[in-house]
Amino acid sequence: MKNEVTTPEEYIGNLQEERRVAIRRLCSVVKDNLPNGYEEGITYKMIGFFVPHSLYPDGYHCDPKIPLPFINIASQKNFIALYHSGIYADQDLHDWFVAEYPKHSKYKLDMGKSCIRFKKIDHIPYDLIGELCKKMTVDQWIALYEKATKKK
Numbered sequence: 001m002k003n004e005v006t007t008p009e010e011y012i013g014n015l016q017e018e019r020r021v022a023i024r025r026l027c028s029v030v031k032d033n034l035p036n037g038y039e040e041g042i043t044y045k046m047i048g049f050f051v052p053h054s055l056y057p058d059g060y061h062c063d064p065k066i067p068l069p070f071i072n073i074a075s076q077k078n079f080i081a082l083y084h085s086g087i088y089a090d091q092d093l094h095d096w097f098v099a100e101y102p103k104h105s106k107y108k109l110d111m112g113k114s115c116i117r118f119k120k121i122d123h124i125p126y127d128l129i130g131e132l133c134k135k136m137t138v139d140q141w142i143a144l145y146e147k148a149t150k151k152k
Helices: 008-013 018-035 085-089 092-106 127-135 139-147
Strands: 041-045 048-052 068-073 080-084 114-119
Touching: 008 018, 008 041, 008 048, 018 048, 018 068, 018 080, 018 127, 048 139, 068 085, 068 139, 080 085, 085 092, 085 139, 092 127
Parallel strands: none
Antiparallel strands: 041 048, 048 068, 068 080, 080 114
């Protein structure tokens, strides 16, 4: 992104057409499948889905002014990225996703700790992403996040 954007539509509007279509569809799949409570906006210069301060006033521990992030979507130079904090924090969810991926794509999974990279944007497994989004409520995410970050 060359310019600072303030809305997901601005972000998408700055992309090349092929990326615009894929990112718009990916955002729709995430929005349509996330449990109630998550909100959409721009976080970390990407499209983000997060727990708003109205539901989790503490915000993100690294910068409490930022709402608690959950999913981010970005158009990177060589791929589209979906960052999913739940996959990073919950080993069972991670293992489920890794096991399911080959059932939805003929291409090898390219994944980091929370980042799923899609180099072939015509083959993003939207149905699988939708299933992944349904698997963690706001309350479950907050509990998992606090377990990992709050001192006992």
